[in-house]
Amino acid sequence: MSITLLKPDNPVVAWWRARVIASVDHVEVVEKVRxxxxxxxxxxxxxxxxxxIAVLGLLLSSPAVVIGAMLISPLMGPIIGLGFxxxxFDWDEIRTACISLALGVVIAVLFTALLVLVSPIQNVTAEIAARTRPxxxxxxxxxxxxxxGAYAMIRGRAGTVVGVAIATALMPPIAVVGFGLATWNWTVFAGSLLLFLTNLITIAVAAAVVARLYGFGSHLSPQHTMLQTIVVTVTLSAFAIPLGLVLVQLGxxxxxxxxxxxxxxxxFEGAARLSQVDIDYQRDPIRVSATVLTPRVRTxxxxxxxATLTQLIGRKVAIELEQIRVGTGAQAEAAQVAAAQASSASAANRVALRAQEQLALIAGVKPDAVLLDRDNRRAVVNAAPLPGANLAAYRALEARVATGVQGWSVTLVPPATxxxxxxxxxxxxxxxxxxxxIWAARRIKLPIGVSGADAEVVVDALSDAGVDARVTGNGNGAARLRWLAPEATE
Structure with a gap:
């Protein structure tokens, strides 16, 4: 939309100025925006x-919780301020709004990243994935x-509902940026950051257009107006063209x-049914994995x-097809049992992989350094030294992973700090x-020496728990514990 079309001699423009622009209290609106x-x-x-709230809703893949975060988001103020x-051309207002936005985004990203780091759930959920491909x-x-948002601010109808509209476009992408940063998932980070920047700039530019239509900036020269028109057109086109291409690809x-x-x-025959179809468009050729329940296995x-799909789609397609024969009576029952077993095995495998990924992340090692015993559902890893982490921190990390992988025994062996x-x-x-x-002694498997006035009391408590402990000295104050070499107990 070109702002230069609003010529004074146009009767529509004259009506707009007399009936609409004149009804706006520009001074009051500007003060409120500031x-x-x-x-x-x-x-x-x-x-x-x-x-x-937004990052928790994304981790839980709960749209209701994400919407709840929108109800309290304050992002509308500085963005509308930037647009005005x-x-x-109020450089003081632009500077104030930019500082406010920058600080708000930084603290939001860091806070969401912190929450993800301490969360037992760090998987890319459907809600997160939906915000990585704008x-x-x-x-x-x-x-x-x-x-x-701009209309509501000008007409004095700004409030929670309109704020939600602004936050919907910004707060979830910010939370996903924090998730990508915490998990070092740069695909998620880059995609959500692009979505955030697209939405931020689009909202600011659109708000500026609405403000000009309602008479704000009427003191500007025609050259300023032309510059604004060029900036609006170029900015929206710069984002609209590549995003439009992505939309075409999705279609x-x-x-x-x-x-x-x-x-x-x-x-297949009419009684056959596709049970599952997974398609990977990023591969060349396109990889299709499908499961078919059919009364008759076909070769x-x-x-x-x-071959048919390659002609229809215009790209090479590779198909991996699993045919499960089903019929009536015993055959149908056998198929149901097999499907249930396959589903259970798949779920167990996902839990195992989640345990492996989370243990590797908190232990500071590669996933292949985590030992998995799938039959007994056990996961063991030797943690690398983490700066500033004490034994209590390693214990808490182990408990956090165990909470996220129900049914598995998780063992994190800390360094002998x-x-x-x-x-x-x-x-x-x-x-x-x-x-x-006691937790550390059971994992490191070294004896413990205790000194201090109450050393015997502590040694008795450790021994009752099955820990190899001995008194190594007297003293005052709290009992002091240290690791002993295995031969020190001989």
Whole structure:
């Protein structure tokens, strides 16, 4: 849309100025925009809370929780402020809004990354994946959100509902950026960052256009107006063209998926049914893995279907087809049992891989360094030294992974770092410090020496738990523990 079309001698423009622009209290709107564009304690707190709820909703793949984060997001203020600053060439307003946005984004990304790091769930969920491949529809969402936000601000109808429209386009991508940073998943990080920048710039530019339409920046010269028009056109085109190409690709993939299902299904009789179809469009040739439940197993189906699809789609297709014969009576029951067993095995394999990935991440080692005993559902890893981590931290990390892989025994062997001191009150050792020492001794399998006034009490408690411990000296204060060499107990 070109702002230069609003010529004074145009009757529509004259009506717009007399009836619409004249009804707007420009001074009041500008003051309100400035008040809400700055960085304040409330803005920082609400940004943190919104980002935290958003990342939890993404990890749980819960749209309802993600929407809840939108209800408290304060991002509308500085973004609309940036749009109004661009519309009026108010460099102070632009600087204030940019600082507020930058600080808000930084604390949101770091906070979400921290939450992901301490979370037992670090998988790429459907909600996260949906925000790693932006397309033209995402740009349109941002555009419509900006139009609603700017209109509401000018007309004095700004509020939670309109703020949600702005936050919908920005807070989830920010949370996904934090997820990508925490998990070192640069595909997720780059895709969500592109979506965030696309939405941010689109919203700011659209808000500037609405502000100009409502008479803000009327003092600017025709040269300024022309510059704004060029900036708006170039900016939206720069994002719209590549995002439009992505949308075309998504449409092509949807159509190809339909054709793949139809072609494979046509190779079988009417009673056959496609149970599962997985398609990898990133491979060359396109890789299709499918499972068919059929009363009659057919030969050479893979080759015929692949040849047909190659002609239809225009790209080479490779098909891996698994045919499961089903019929009536015993055959049908056997097929159901086999399907249930396959599903159970697949689920168990996913849990094993999750345990391996999470243990490798917290232990600071490669996944192949994690030992998996799938039959007994056990996972063991020797942790690399982590800067600043004590034995209590390693114990907490092990417990966190164990919570996320129910049914598995998770063992993290920490490095032989310093043991905690154990205070004794009324002949009772501190429970948490004692539990940490017992946990570490069971994993490192070294004897422990104890010194201090209450050394015997602590040694007795450790021995009762099956730990090889001995008194190595007297003293005052809390009992001090240290690792002993195995031969020291002889």
């Amino acid at each position: 008040d809400e564009a700055g960085f304040t304690g409330r803005y920082a707190f609400m940004t943190l809370m919104s980002a935290g 600053g661009l519309a009026t 397309n033209l529809f995402d740009l349109l969402v941002a555009l419509f959100s900006a139009l609603a 092509w993939e949807a159509n190809a998926s339909r054709q793949i299902r139809e072609v494979i299904g046509a190779e 050479d189906v893979d080759r015929r279907a692949a 310093a043991l905690p001191d154990i205070a004794v009150v009324e002949d009772k050792p501190d429970a948490d410090a004692l539990a940490t020492a």
